[in-house]
Amino acid sequence: MGSHGNSFIRRHSDRGIAFRIFLTCWIVFALHFATNTVREIYPALSLGDHLSFDVSEYNGLHQDIFEMPGRGSFINNNPGASMIGAVPYVLLRPITDRIVDRVSAKRAAEPKQETVEYNTIYPLAQEFLRKARERNLDVKFGLAAAIMQAFAMAPISALGAVAMFWIFLSLTGDRRSSALLSLLYAFATPIFFRTAQLNQNVLAADFALFAFVLLWRPMSSAGSRPFYFLAGLCAGWTVVLDYSGLVVVAAISGYALAKWYAADERNLADLGRLGVGVAICAVVLMAYQWSSFGNPILPAQSYMPAAHYTELGYRGFSLPQLDLLFETAFGIRYGLFTSAPILLAVFLVPLWLTKSNRLLENRELVLVLSLTALFFVFCAANQYGRMQFNTGVRHIVPVVPFIFLLAANVLLRLPVIVAAMVGVLGTYWSWCLAMYRDVEQGFGVLESIRHITLEGFRLPWLTTLERMGFVQSQSAIPLLLLSGVVIWLIWNVGKRPKYVEVG
Structure with missing residues (x-):
């Protein structure tokens, strides 16, 4: 940031900096919204419209929707992300309904329906738009996806960046470094890429981080009691999001037990509070499975039709x-490290492991390493992971907050100029991937670097509108500049520190 960066860091309190980090991340995340109508959107719409998880009205629109005779149609995953996405959709539904009704009335009044072509090399995307347009769902899908991203995904991930700021501030005492590291976490890792749409994996990363912080409480004084119940809720919700959350629950529970055992005053009720938090989430998931499939134990994958890799294992x-x-x-x-090269810093093990260099204490380090290792093993056993070839990094994203703690430790030990170069290059790499999201063609994630560098900046939602013919060669630069001005004002408008003259 230089001297100017130090000046606007000094002018704000710690809470003021945290609030500005939150707003900055929220704005940038929302600006890079991706229009994908992912499977989690359908139950969110059904919840908002009918208070039901039955998505029968969307049959034939997504390959992850399956029908159970006599019960309805459902998606082949847990409902946690859809439940979160439904909240802002319900709140803003009067606006979306009015827009959708107006568009539908206009189309009905036209003697000849105009055909919308989608300029893409993917036939399935063209077919999806055609079907959605025939059912008058295209506008509804677009508005709902935008609402769920801007008012659920973006603020939750922004809150994760704020949590990172408080963590690093407690570990280093350096406000400038802590602010920079929290922004690197937000924009130089797959958190940026995956926050662009409703996604259970990045939400699992967020809630796992929240559970960790609620137990750790790094900003509190020594001897402060962990928030066991809230940590249990956050950890348990990762399972409602996806069954990979069982890894989070196991790791967080082990960490909670270690914290509890090391406390001067131990009370079994504390562990009970953690268990109650997890149990509440388990009841939510079991109630969903019972109401949807007729069995509280078996997951959606037990009922869905055979698909790629279902023949492997269970x-x-x-x-x-x-x-x-x-x-x-x-x-x-x-790949995690090809999608976010800044995380390769973790392989400089001596810079985060030796006692003279490390930021984390033994308990926290064991949690980070155990959760990361268990998650990699889980992903290596989940054969559906092979289907990420057209979605980009996804299943392993919940480990990102924990790996980043080690990578940040390394950055703090490197020479300033080297760390700055790594941060800038890592952010540019991640930003390119957030702007150009197609990893299926050519050299995968490297295609984003090539296209953005040679063809210029773009925004995913603006690219979609251009491919549909609604805008003509619209540049993203004016919107990026406007957002930059707003963010500059956020950081530069506010109270200045009071200087007391001594003498």
Whole structure:
């Protein structure tokens, strides 16, 4: 930031900086909204419209929707992300309904329906738009996806960046470094890429981080009691989001037990509070499965039709495979470290492991390493991970907050100029991936770097409008500049510190 950066860091309180980090991340995340109508959107719409998880009215629009005779149609995943997305959709539904009704009335009054072509190399995307347009759902899908991203995904991930700021401030005492590291977490990791749409994996990352912070309480004084119940709720919700959250629950529970055992005053009721928080989420998930499938225990994957890799192990879950482990880490289309090279810093192990360099204490370090290792093993056993070739990094995203703690430790130990270069390059890499999201063609994630560098900046939603013919060669630069001005005002408008003359 330089001297100017130090000046606007000094002018604000710690809470003021945290609030500005939140607003900055929210704005940038929302600006990079991606229009994908992902499977989690359908139950969110049904919840908002009918207070039901039955998505029968959307049959034939998504390959992850399956029908159960006599019960209805459902998606083949847990409902947590859809439940979160339904909240802002319900609140803003009067506006979306009015817009959708007006568009539908206008179309009905036209003697000849205008055909909308979608300029893409993917036939399935063209077919989806055609079907959605025939059912007058295209506008509804677009508005709902935008609302769920801007008012659920973006603020939740922004809150994760704020949590990172408080963590680093407690570990380093350096406000400037803590603010920069929190922004690197937001924009130089897959948090940026995945927050662009309603997604259970990045939400699992957020809630796992919240659970960790609620137990750790790094900003509190020594001896402060962890928030066991709230941590249990956050950890448990990762399972409502996706069954990979069981890894989070196991790791967080082990950490909670270690914290409890090391406390001067131990009370079994504390562990009970953690268990109650997790149990509440378990009841939510079981109630969903019972009401939807007629069985509170078996997951959606037990009922869905056979698909790719379901023949392997139990419905696609088998013993860990080394090739899938490698692809999860370094694959050119969905590898964690190829999608976010800044995380490669964790391989400089002495810079975060030796006691003279490390930021984390033993308990926190064990949690980070155990959760990360268990998640990689889980992803190597989940054969559906091979289907990420057209979505980009996804299943392994919940480990990002924890790996970033180690990567940030390394950055703080590097020479300033080297750390700055790594941060800038890592952010540009991640930003390119957030702008150009197609990893299926050519050289995977490298295609985003090539296209953005050679063709210029773009915004995913603006690209979609252009491909549909609604805008003509619209540049993203004016919107990026406007957002930059707003963010500059956020950081530069506010009270200045009071200086007391001593003498």
